[in-house]
Amino acid sequence: MNAEDPTAAFRVEARELLDQVEQALLDLSYRLDDAALIDSVFRGLHTLKGSGAMFGFDSLAAFTHHIEGAFDRVRKGRARATAELVATVLAARDHMRALVEGDAISADGEAILARLAAAVDAPAVEPAAPVRPVAPDTAATGGWQLSFRLPRQALAHGTNALALLDELRALGDCTLVAHRGAIPPLDQLAERDCHVGWAATLRGDVPRAAIDDVFLFVLDDMELSVTPLPPVGTAAGARGAAAAPDRAAPETRAPRRVARAVQGELVRVPAARLDTLMDRVGELVIAQSRLSQLAGDRHDLVLRSVAEEIERLAAELRDTMMVLRMVPVASLFGRFRRLVHDLARETGKAIALETAGESTEIDKTVSERLFDPLVHILRNACDHGLEEAGERIAVGKPATGIVRLAAYQAGGAAVITVSDDGRGIVRERVRAKAEASGLVAPGQALADAELLALIFHPGFSTAAAVTNLSGRGVGMDVVKREIERLRGTIELVSTEGAGTTITLRIPLTLAIIDGLLVRVGTGRYVIPLAAVEECLELTAEEDRRSLGRSLITLRDRLVPFLRLRELFATAAPPDPHQKIVVVATGRERVGLVVDQIIGSHQTVVKALSPFHQGIGTFSGATILGDGGVALILDVAQLVARGQQAESALGQAA
Structure with a gap:
């Protein structure tokens, strides 16, 4: 702009x-x-x-x-x-x-x-009493005598003085007289300053508040005195009354001053400039990483000292930049109030939207990309999750259905939940639809989480009738895919008759992340640190014993693992002391077998080219300190692949 x-x-x-x-x-x-x-x-x-x-x-x-x-x-x-x-x-x-x-x-x-x-024009309540009480001195049957002068900078700030005078004249029978005594000589005249004042006689039954409304946005800075006129035909006893400036009550003026003071501390910056600055900070972090590596390879204490100082400053600048890009989820949640209002009118249901944790902050890009998935989830909740008022009352629920949006921060992620107190998801319907679609075999044993996960299958719907608003499950695969593109996870919990809760766990930012740098063969890869649970050593004996099963026992629970060497078709011989990095998305865990854990790494995320975006195993790339490139692993994709491998092993057994 x-x-x-x-x-x-x-x-x-x-x-x-x-x-x-x-x-x-x-x-x-x-x-x-x-x-x-x-x-x-x-x-x-x-x-x-x-x-x-x-x-x-x-x-x-x-x-x-x-x-x-x-x-x-x-x-x-x-x-x-x-x-x-x-x-x-x-x-x-x-x-x-x-x-x-x-x-x-x-x-x-x-x-x-x-x-x-x-x-x-709908029939009004009789008698037509005012909506708010009117104080005795807020109206005058005779009118008002005004004397006013606009702030000197009013014209420069965009105020249209003639429009204000027209509005004042529109209130009643108004006579205006300009006071031009304060106009300076021509050689001293600033063309954008306002030097003219006015006296006005405004006759008619005009509320005092109407005058304030005319000058609403210059009221606190202008000179204004207002004196009531006596009714026509009575003694003008009020003519000698002192013209006191009666602009607004002190308690009204105070919030205006506070609001203006707060506004004065803010600077509007186009989002594109913040994006550009974030890119520059990312490049600085990469350059700082290269400098630190060069300093570590040399025995120059002065160089190391400078590198450490630049590393500290770069980290502070990065953290400051991250804060600048953060916005409260209130700006996101506020957009859904209208959506729920319209859905309530369209469905004929009584729906109340409750929100919590609106001060939780997330990256502005994350906030923008969350809008569409949340719209779909809310439409499902209102259209198919909540019952009609009669149905709710019949089962002992209030007639008004509740949809609740909540957010909180957990570590390096923001957690957003969408819950309703509706009918919940009927498992029999899900199973019947899955069997009819060929997703599961008739009678196949499924855990509850696996059964509910079928809702995220493309084209899956449990709705008895698909409406123009939504069909519970239709498009949930798109929602899941978009959340995973944000390197987030989605979980669904539902109790029949009590409602459904969908939980989104999203990284606070997408630009710079903390990562774990690992080596597989000769290649280096970054695993988002927020997804890492623990690291284990995989001995050669355990590796041989697990061949064909790819399962380890971790605290009395079987966890599948993927050999990244096989996945990436690495030709180099394996390291004798391989490691397992256990990662998780929600409740699901999988181990990733790597040759070496190099250490933590400040990762500046770079988007993949259109040619590589469809691979699925990687969510981005980053530049290392030595100028090399490391691919960022897509944890959600790898966990899903590990769970599929575990299911295949279970069916084979």
């Missing part, structure tokens, strides 16, 4: 405003009489309308004006907030987003405005 492009800056601000409006609307859907939420929606719409007109988005300003007007009626108690009104304004919010991006269709807007008129 070009920092000097005002249109691009407006689009960024407009997206944030629309997101805030959406969250307020979703909150309002649960508390339809919440005056603070109604005001929040109105302020967001009011700001968007004014900013849109200022930056030339006339269609957006015109459309938003209708939505703002509808909410103003609700705000003043002339209409009531309903679920249908909230749903309509959410649809309007989507249309406004399209107008911001420049790809809207006018017919959509006309249909939404028709729905809006019907929703607002």
Whole structure:
């Protein structure tokens, strides 16, 4: 984004405003009489309308004006907030987003405005009392006498003074007089400074809050005094009253100052620049690794000292860069509130979304790539996991179904769970579908985890009827594949009648990982350290004894292992003291037989070429300190291969 492009800056601000409006609307859907939420929606719409007109988005300003007007009626108690009104304004919010991006269709807007008129014209509660209590001094039947001066930098910051005056005149019978005494001589005039003040007489039954709304975004920095006028025909006893600046209550002004102070400490940086900086840090880590290796090969204490200092600084820079790329999962979870709201309306179910651990932070790239898998999981939970209200009540459950999103950090990974309190997965259906599809033989013994794992098979579904929303299991293979591309794991636990929980375990970052460097033959490979459980020695005798079975006993449990020499077709003779690196994904473990464990390694992940991406055994590559290349093993793929080998051995036995 070009920092000097005002249109691009407006689009960024407009997206944030629309997101805030959406969250307020979703909150309002649960508390339809919440005056603070109604005001929040109105302020967001009011700001968007004014900013849109200022930056030339006339269609957006015109459309938003209708939505703002509808909410103003609700705000003043002339209409009531309903679920249908909230749903309509959410649809309007989507249309406004399209107008911001420049790809809207006018017919959509006309249909939404028709729905809006019907929703607002619904019978109101009689008498039409205001939504919020009005203090005695917030309205004046005679009007107001105003004296105000905008902040000097208002024009430079994008404020349209003429638009503010037009809004003020629209409130009632308004007379404006400009005060030009503070305008400096021409040779001292700064063209972007605002030097004019105004006096205004505003007659009519105008709430005091309406005046504040006009100046909402300059209120704390401008000069403003407001004095009530007496009703027409009465003595003007208030004419001599002192014009006290009555802008907002102190408790209201204080949060604004705090919010602005916090905003002042933030700098908006395009994501592409962070990605570029991360690439540079990765290259620095590689160069530092090479320097450390060179220093280790020489007996130069000064060189070693410098290499150690650069290693320390590079590590600190890497950690700082990682923090810069981290975002709280709240930004991800917040996007699903609208999804669940729409699914509840479409399915006719009462659904509540609960979230926990929203302060847990993950890499921004991980957050972006998690969105689609989580959307699919949530659709399954809402459409096929949760029962209808009548069915829930019949089995002693509350009518409202619960979908819960939770996150927490465990070591170098983020754990995200999606759970529901629905009907759970019926094992008989899974088995019947698997047998009908030829995935398992009739009557074949399967552990519960193996049975549930069938849901991740391509095209598998237990839904009695596939809807346009989802089919429990349809596409779960795609979800699993995407999670594994993130070097993560997915687990499913379900209790019939009580619900289902899906657990995703994802690395906190994808750019730089801690790895275990190993050697197989003459090749070197990196195993992500987060997946490593322990390392064992495989003696020549144990190696011979395990030929044909490839199983070891580890604390009274059989664990399959893969000989990477065979997998990679290594021609060099094996090391006499081979090692087994035990890795795990979720509950499944497998051993990887290597010739040598070289040690830990800070691994800068490089993407594989399109030609090599389909191999499956490797998830990336890295450059070593000596300039050589080491492939990063895809642990999820290797564990799956080990489990398949174990199943084949069990069937042969």
